[in-house]
Amino acid sequence: xxxxxxxxxxxxxxxxxxxxxxxxxxxxxxxxxxxxxxxxxxxxxxxxxxxxxxxxxxxxxxxxxxxxxxxxxxxxxxxxxxxxxxxxxxxxxxxxxxxxxxxxxxxxxxxxxxxxxxxxxxxxxxxxxxxxxxxxxxxxxxxxxxxxxxxxxxxxxxxxxxxxxxxxxxxxxxxxxxxxxxxxxxxxxxxxxxxxxxxxxxxxxxxxxxxxxxxxxxxxxxxxxxxxxxxxxxxxxxxxxxxxxxxxxxxxxxxxxxxxxxxxxxxxxxxxxxxxxx
Amino acid sequence: xxxxxxxxxxxxxxxxxxxxxxxxxxxxxxxxxxxxxxxxxxxxxxxxxxxxxxxxxxxxxxxxxxxxxxxxxxxxxxxxxxxxxxxxxxxxxxxxxxxxxxxxxxxxxxxxxxxxxxxxxxxxxxxxxxxxxxxxxxxxxxxxxxxxxxxxxxxxxxxxxxxxxxxxxxxxxxxxxxxxxxxxxxxxxxxxxxxxxxxxxxxxxxxxxxxxxxxxxxxxxxxxxxxxxxxxxxxxxxxxxxxxxxxxxxxxxxxxxxxxxxxxxxxxxxxxxxxxxxxxxxxxxx
Numbered sequence: 001x002x003x004x005x006x007x008x009x010x011x012x013x014x015x016x017x018x019x020x021x022x023x024x025x026x027x028x029x030x031x032x033x034x035x036x037x038x039x040x041x042x043x044x045x046x047x048x049x050x051x052x053x054x055x056x057x058x059x060x061x062x063x064x065x066x067x068x069x070x071x072x073x074x075x076x077x078x079x080x081x082x083x084x085x086x087x088x089x090x091x092x093x094x095x096x097x098x099x100x101x102x103x104x105x106x107x108x109x110x111x112x113x114x115x116x117x118x119x120x121x122x123x124x125x126x127x128x129x130x131x132x133x134x135x136x137x138x139x140x141x142x143x144x145x146x147x148x149x150x151x152x153x154x155x156x157x158x159x160x161x162x163x164x165x166x167x168x169x170x171x172x173x174x175x176x177x178x179x180x181x182x183x184x185x186x187x188x189x190x191x192x193x194x195x196x197x198x199x200x201x202x203x204x205x206x207x208x209x210x211x212x213x214x215x216x217x218x219x220x221x222x223x224x225x226x227x228x229x230x231x232x233x234x235x236x237x238x239x240x241x242x243x244x245x246x247x248x249x250x251x252x253x254x255x256x257x258x259x260x261x262x263x264x265x266x267x268x269x270x271x272x273x274x275x276x277x278x
Numbered sequence: 279x280x281x282x283x284x285x286x287x288x289x290x291x292x293x294x295x296x297x298x299x300x301x302x303x304x305x306x307x308x309x310x311x312x313x314x315x316x317x318x319x320x321x322x323x324x325x326x327x328x329x330x331x332x333x334x335x336x337x338x339x340x341x342x343x344x345x346x347x348x349x350x351x352x353x354x355x356x357x358x359x360x361x362x363x364x365x366x367x368x369x370x371x372x373x374x375x376x377x378x379x380x381x382x383x384x385x386x387x388x389x390x391x392x393x394x395x396x397x398x399x400x401x402x403x404x405x406x407x408x409x410x411x412x413x414x415x416x417x418x419x420x421x422x423x424x425x426x427x428x429x430x431x432x433x434x435x436x437x438x439x440x441x442x443x444x445x446x447x448x449x450x451x452x453x454x455x456x457x458x459x460x461x462x463x464x465x466x467x468x469x470x471x472x473x474x475x476x477x478x479x480x481x482x483x484x485x486x487x488x489x490x491x492x493x494x495x496x497x498x499x500x501x502x503x504x505x506x507x508x509x510x511x512x513x514x515x516x517x518x519x520x521x522x523x524x525x526x527x528x529x530x531x532x533x534x535x536x537x538x539x540x541x542x543x544x545x546x547x548x549x550x551x552x553x554x555x556x557x558x559x560x561x562x563x564x
Contacts, residue, residue, distance in 0.1 A: 011295055064293065181334050182373040185365045186434060187357060187389030204385070207375035211420065 009170070010133050017059040018131045021247040022140030025127045028254040032123040035257055036116050041264035045115050051257050052122040059126045069125045070118075077117055084110035134166035143241060156231060164220070172213060179208050279345045281308040281331055281363070281442060281474070286340035288326055300326040303340070304499045308442075308476055313468050315485040316478045318495030319520045324478045325368065327495075328444045331476070332363035344442065361390055364440030368447045370431035371424060379422065379430045380405070380415035386438040404437035407467055409459070425456045432460070436467070443468075444476040449484065461488045482524045486510070486545035494521065506545050526550045 020028075032051075039045055056066060070077075084106055091105030128137060142159035149155045180190065183204045190201050262268055283306035290298045300323045308314050308331075316324050329335040330342050333349045333356055341348050349359045367373065376382035383404055387397045405415055408429035414422055419430060432448065448464065449457040461477070465488050468475045479485060485492050485506075492509045494502045496519040502509055510516075513523045513531060522528070530544040540557075544550045 013295075178367065179373055181329065182367045182370065184334060185332060185360050185367070186373075186386040186438070187360055189357065189389075204375050208373050212372055 009129060011061060011065070011130050012133075013060060013131065015058055015060045015131065016246075017055060017126060019246075020127075020131075020250055021241055021243055022132050022136040023144050023241060024243075024247040024251050025132055026137070026140050026144055027251060029124055029127045031251075031254045031258045032127070033120065035254075035261045036120050036123075038258070038265055039116070039261040040112075040266060044261040044264045045112060047257055047260055048119045049115055051254075052119045052126075055126050056122055059131050061126060061130050065130070066122065066125070069130075070121055073117065073121065077114065080113050080117075081110045084113055134163060138163035138166065139237070139239075139241065156235070168213075168216065171216070172209065175212055176205060176209055179205050179212075280310050282306070282343040283327075283330070284341045284343065286330060286337045286342060288323070288330060288335060289338045292338065301330075302499065306493065306500055307503075308474065308493075309491065310474045311472050312490035313465060313475045313477060313488060315489030315492040316476055316495065317480070317482070317485055317492060317521065318501075319497075322495040322497055324495060325446055328365055328446050328476070328478060331442070331444055332365045333359045334365070361386075361438050362440055363442040363444065364435040364438050366432050366435045366443070366445040366448060368450060370435075371419075371427035374419035374427060374431060374434075377418060378416055379410065379419050382419055382430060383415075383433045383437050386434055390438060400437040400439060401433075404433040407436060408433045408463060425452055428452065428456075429460065440473070442474045442476070444478070446478045447480070448477065449479070449481075457484070464488070482522060483526075483546075486524045486527070494519070507543055510543070510545060 032048075035044075036048060039048055085102060086100065086106065088103055088106035088109055089101070091103040091108070093101060093103055094107075095102040132140075138159045141162065142155055145153075145155045145158075180188075183201070184190070188201050188204055190198065192198075193201070283304050286301055286304045286306075287299070288301040290296070290300055304323075304327075306327070316327065318324055326335065330337060331344070333342075336350050342350065344359065344363060347355075349355070374382050376385060380401055383401045384397050387400050392400070401415070405412075410426065410429055410433060414426060414430075419427060422430070428448075432445070435443070443464075445464065449460055452460065461484060464475060464477070467473075477484070477489060489506075491503070491505055493500060494509060494516070501519055502515075510523045510527050513528065516522055523531075524545055526547050527543070527545055530540055530550070533540070540553050542549070542553070544553065
């Protein structure tokens with residue numbers, strides 16, 4: 001069923017992760033994304049993996065839910081792992097059969113890639129989509145980007161567009177499900193038949209869905225105008241975000257993980273060596 | 279043959295934080311060759327029942343029998359069951375997608391694998407039944423009025439000529455005339471074809487006017503099943519579960535309290551009008 005797509009779905013709760021300030025969560029997410037790409041040594045990967053595991057455990061999200069988030073990328077994961085293992089030709093040869101040759105570096109790269117993807121998905125979904133409501137998320141983003149408004153970037157409008165888009169994901173999913181059910185009741189077969197036939201079946205869903213998305217957009221715009229919406233200038237917030245001490249601790253901890261990943265990267269060592277030897 | 283629910287439980291979003299039990303051990307019989315009304319408050323599981331009848335939903339536990347067959351027993355027969363139990367969803371006009379209304383009505387029959395002649399006949403029949411003229415069959419579904427779209431969508435299901443027809447709030451959002459029109463047509467269609475029809479509605483007036491038997495649901499399952507007389511005999515009990523009797527029936531009970539007695543229980547404005555006029559005539563003769 002369509003509702004199995006949990007990526008981008010908020011699970012209400014009151015865990016330590018839920019309580020982190022959304023601005024911090026956004027920064028932490030960026031930090032973790034950078035860290036996973038900077039990491040190269042075994043130590044940094046171990047630390048990354050453990051941090052992701054800690055975040056996940058503290059969020060009290062069920063393991064099953066997390067697995068569901070992984071589902072869409074399982075194919076990519078297997079694909080890249082496969083390529084890393086069979087097409088890396090450096091390191092020691094450890095296995096040879098017919099044309100298949102496996103080298104130690106292949107295995108190492110595969111494991112690293114695997115951890116990288118897992119950590120990436122876990123941290124982003126745990127920090128953002130599962131534990132932060134879309135409204136908090138866009139509010140946080142708006143606050144973080146506020147300085148840009150000074151140079152004329154329409155931050156408020158961007159934030160609004162984003163929050164509306166996020167807000168309507170579940171609505172459109174629900175509608176998709178309804179339309180699919182209605183078409184199934186008319187005998188539409190979404191899972192068998194030739195590619196062309198299936199594409200045609202999907203047309204029976206997309207046309208009504210597009211029509212309803214446009215209808216929603218028009219109705220929403222009208223409703224907003226009726227309630228006096230006039231853009232970001234002079235708007236105040238009902239809930240103002242307040243930074244807590246624990247939020248700072250979280251940020252520092254994530255920054256420490258990033259620092260470790262940077263320091264342990266051989267490239268960094270080269271740069272440092274270059275600076276000092278000069 | 280009737281549609282039978284045997285101890286059916288249905289749970290939404292099982293094993294998620296949003297888990298919600300819509301039906302719990304429901305036993306239900308929908309009798310054949312009549313119009314059955316399904317009424318209950320929001321959240322009593324009316325729409326869930328509709329989708330269990332044609333097999334879109336599979337019961338979490340329990341069985342659903344149509345024509346004496348367990349519809350979830352054989353996966354290959356799933357599609358067949360969609361054609362046997364036609365389901366008109368709430369606000370069905372939003373599912374129209376073909377370039378013309380005619381093509382949209384033909385969509386279901388086409389999926390059944392019928393030949394072109396048969397499809398054309400069914401489209402013409404269905405369009406005639408809902409009152410769509412030939413000119414509108416050539417129009418885009420996005421160019422006709424809301425009421426017309428509703429009819430086109432209903433015609434799309436009727437064209438499959440199902441043995442059982444389930445309509446989820448077929449008159450919701452229509453003006454009073456559109457309401458009466460569509461429901462009258464459904465009743466006429468049922469009487470002509472002798473099929474089994476289920477109408478899901480919130481309106482007691484509609485139930486009283488168009489249904490032969492009524493199933494009243496509350497949060498725990500079937501609260502009461504029976505004819506109009508049986509259902510509307512106890513207005514206080516209905517009030518307890520958040521429903522009421524038709525307004526004209528309320529008026530009748532109030533009149534009885536004041537000592538005015540009618541010859542028969544009143545459920546529709548038409549019948550009440552006749553009876554009151556008769557009584558007034560009688561008074562005049564005295």
